[in-house]
Amino acid sequence: MDRYHLKDAILSQEQVEDIRYGHVREFSDEEKIFCVKTDKGCHYGKIVVLAIGGNAPQIPCPLSIEEMEGATHAMHIKTFPPLHIQQKMATKARTNMLVVGGGLTSAQIADLAIRKGVTKVFLIMRGPLKIKHFDIGLEWVGKFRNIEQAIFWNSESLEDRCKKIMDARNGGSITPYYKKIIEKHISSGRLDMLLHTTIDEKTWNPLSKTWTVSLRGEREDLPPIDHIYFATGVGTNFECLPCLQSMCREYPIENCGGFPCITEKMSWRDDVPLFVAGRFAALQLGPGAHNLIGARIGADRIAWSIQEMLGKDEGGDRSDWGQDRFNYLTGRGSRFNALAADHDEIEDQEE
Secondary structure: OHHHOOOOOOOOOOOEEEEEEEEEOOOEEEEEEEEEEEOOEEEEEOOEEEEOOOOOEOOOOOOOOOHHHHEEEHHHOOOOOOHHHHHHHHOOOOOEEEEEOOOHHHHHHHHHHHHHOOOEEEEEOOOOOOEOOOOOOHHHHOOOHHHHHHHHHOOOOHHHHHHHHHHHHOOOOEOHHHHHHHHHHHHHOOEEEEOOOEEEEEEEEOOOOEEEEEEEOOOOOOOOEOEEEEOOOEOOOHHHOHHHHHHHHHOOOOEEOOEEOOOOOOEEEOOEEEEEEHHHHHHHHOHHHHOHHHHHHHHHHHHHHHHHHHHHHOOOOOOOOOHHHHHHHHOOOOOHHHHHHHHHHHHHHHO
16 A cells, blocks of 8 residues: 555645745745745745644633643544543443534534433534534525625725625534434433523533533533533634744735735735635635635636746746646646656556
């Protein structure tokens, strides 16, 4: 199987710590390039594409180091359920779990916990239950989506665009399919769903490894809770990302609702070829920036911008490029061709 892995020249799993754009003497005193510092070293390039999901996970109520033993954000789940709950379940003891959040992830965690054998799950959300096929309305992803997109792109200001994004997403929701699953668990008595409810007070007992939780908006207190899962999403403020501190300081751009005010060509600035895709490109892509529809539009626009840049900067001469790798990097044709080429190179070397 090792023969078919993605080579390091194409894909490498590293944690980005900093991105800087400037002159690097080892390469050129005249042309600026990027230096991307990671936990494994530094990488250099003329162009960088930023395609990340957002800030660190959000937990609405602060947790001490001691309390973190009894609570987990959905994005940090490693073992489910936690080991001490598994041990408790093995003795046939009653187990209780609290899930916080109003989106699809909260419903999936509640369902998984019940299927794993947790005795009782309490699902709380601060607002009403919203049922949607997608986390944005069908008018943004259906066959007539161009109408909404045209209205969005013709907005008078970035503030108007930001408001349209917030209105379209309108908090978390679950799909009709998972609504049926949740209703089935409720009717069986394994799940309680509490709407318009938040945590009022909570106390962690490290000896019994349980929480004492009181709720705001609900009269009855909960039984001892073995674990709390927060399915409360991530933040959206590009200026708080550690890897962008140098860029924000040396090449500042405007912030609108936590989103960077990038150019129409999807770049950080006209003079900085740092291209932005995904959640943080929402001011250019619309509410669907987080979803597949936004990824597709963003990829097309970025690919065209990069192609235009390469044509200007290199005079269209790409003789030093492997054609398959150039196609991979610019999104032309099938990207699997680059993998096939690498596979052929490995076979040639083995022969």
